[in-house]
Amino acid sequence: MIHRNLLSYRGARYLWWSLGLIVASCILYVTQGDAQPPNGGTWQGYVLGTVGALLIVWLTLLGIRKRRYSSTMGTVQGWTSAHVYLGSALIVVATLHSGLQIGWNLHTFAYVLMCVVILSGFFGLYTYMSYPQLISKNREGGARAELFAELFELDRNARAVASRCAPDVAIAVDSSIERTTLGGGIYSQLFSRDDSYFVRGAGKPVRNTDQQQVIDFVGARLPRAAKGAEAANLQQLIVLLCRRQAVLRRIRRDIRLYGWLKIWLYFHVPVTIALLVALVLHIIVTFFYW
């Protein structure tokens, strides 16, 4: 229940911090009087901008803090809780700093990068809250390696049994094992694309999505089995292939859930780095063309 602790850490202390920050920012924003439209150039705008920039730097420091296992500067859990709440508040701070003035420029670019980081963070928070349960439910408490070990054994046994069957069955089973795909590229991992094939008879390889076609192929041979031993082998083979199908499904789901659990970090972290550079340029450029 890591998420519970993350959000309710010390009675959601940082929720109140961030709400306080939001309220203070709003008060500061509305005090931008009739002198000029609200923007980053008023003293209130400068204050909001400075707070926002310091927040961004501090939020980035979580990446360093969580790797410093010996650090006693607060718990990582506390840091992460504050990271989530104050990071959410940053959207308000930065939006008010911008005075809702957007354009095709570096400043809005930095703002968009920040939004990408925060929104990816929201997605990450959501996956961290819901996916670990789904993952452990899918694995039924085991590890992924166990599923792969089971798959390997099933492969080996299926090949052994298939070698005792008719050559076309052996080829079908061998090819279905050799041409089973798992994971792969980003899309395949995230959407469990199954590019499995098997060789049926003398023809070209045919699709074997979810291993169903090879099971059907072997199953269709069963009524035509001439000998008792052959039928027993085929039956044993079908059992192995069906177990194999179940294991593959579970592994695919595991890869998918893991992918979604991690994908946000591939945006959250690199875009944060780009954001830091854009932030520095935003500040410098403000004074380039003062």
Next chain:
Amino acid sequence: MDALLRELREGPDGIAEYYDTEISSKELTIGSSADRNIQLLGRGIAAEHAVIRQAGAQLELECRRGEYVRLNGKKKATARLSIGDVIELAGHRLRIAQPPPGFSVAIELQPNDQIDASTFESAFRTDLSQTWLGKRTMAWAGVAVVMLFGLILPLMVYKAHRADNPVPSWFPGDEFWNSGPLHQVHQQAIGDRCETCHEKLFQRVQDSACETCHRTTHDHIMPARLALTELGPTPRCATCHREHNEPQTFLVNRSDSSCIDCHGKPQHGFGEIKMDPVNGFALDRHPEFKAHLLASVAGQAAGRGFSYDWKTVVAELDKAVEQSNLKFSHRQHLDPNRVLRRGDSKPMNCADCHRLEPDGEHFEPITQEKQCAQCHELTFDPGAPDRQLPHGRPREVVLTLQDYFTRKFSDPNFGRVATRERRRLPGQDREEETCDGEPFDCAMRSAKKEIESQFTRRGCVGCHAVIDTKVANVFDRFQVVPIRFARDYFPANRFDHRSHQIQGKLTGDDACLSCHAAKKSTDSSDLMVPGIAKCTECHGDKAAAERVTVQCVSCHEYHPRQPSLLDAIGTQTRNRETETAPRAELAGL
């Protein structure tokens, strides 16, 4: 190639067993994936790890990019293999053996028993880190994009612009640094040439950049007068004129605070310049208005009789007296029982005489010809109602009268063609038109009488102040005191009469009379200008119910239209004469 793979396994009784497999393939593939000729599991073994192929007489080993094996204890990615060579891969040992007849290759495989099947995962790409996605790569890519568009290209274009090298407009440049739209007028004049105003990096926009175009704009205070104060230089243009803001029409910081910073405490820093403190627009925050009036001073001019000087006087409204020298009663003219308009016989309106100029602030100057003559004719002989005296030229008046009577007494046909006779006004003398003397003498006598009458009893004297010097020469005897009206009681300020022509339910004359008490004014010396109390009935400096907000700059101009004007105002203290208007020569006869 035809290969023999001999796997050595330890049997249940500890005795080594051989399992031979014949492989017929173009090349021998090694890896953890199920479709490899030699499927090996273990840490560091990729799905497609290596291939062994025949290269002429020799065998050749080639690992996939990034992978390697240990060949005879040495890390290798590619190698030529000879009989007896041992390839190690995650503890598995593959020895190249002498191939038996019929085989081109023979390999003895001694698998690593320590490795269990759970490492089978390495045969597949099951983690996002194994795809092209990489936090580091993406971070570098992001940084590169940001640096390119945020710094490198803009700097290049900045330099090119400075060196006057042409840059195509589509090329991404320093407009990417633009923090907001320029004011539309600036956008049209400057476009994307940032360096027009931002002359140097890290330097604020200089006033000189503004003045390149705005040459005719005057500073708030002239240097000579600024020197009288202890104030530093006047603020930068950009203190009030903030660019790159939205909405695109915003350019002036209209807040009072910048003005009040100095004018709230004029006793500090204003030095020799005395001014009332201003802290906003309310009875307790703004001083009463002071009107700029003309004061006339008659004097003796050397050799020419009289001279007349006009001076500007600044006076508090309650003490202000207008000295136009005109005899005029607004009350009388606005009283329908006494005055009706010629033509439609309706009561007079303000606008009958006071016509707003296009600027919406000032009124057309009042002249006899435009405003008075319509009703007030300058006839002098009821017997000749079509003859009128010239206005504004007293000498011509005397000559006209003399000419008229000369003709009247010498022309035998005079009077026969007289058109219409006017009714005599009660109590007014009628010139006796019979004379026994020489016609010329009679004419001169009658002319003299009429001249005296015009200048002292009726005619000129009805509106003008006339000084009778009693000198013998009739041309020098009467001095008409000239009339002048102040053009603008508050020359340095703005007021929009047009927007005040409708005030709530008041329109037309009612709107005018709500501020200007013309119906009570019997004398032209009354200054019918309302004070600040009247303004604050509707206006305030802060947003409030039933109040229209005004800022300092709503009425006051920061940049004087004429630099001399503000200088003049600043130097004068209350009720002190300050300016001598161009000398007006008395209309000597």
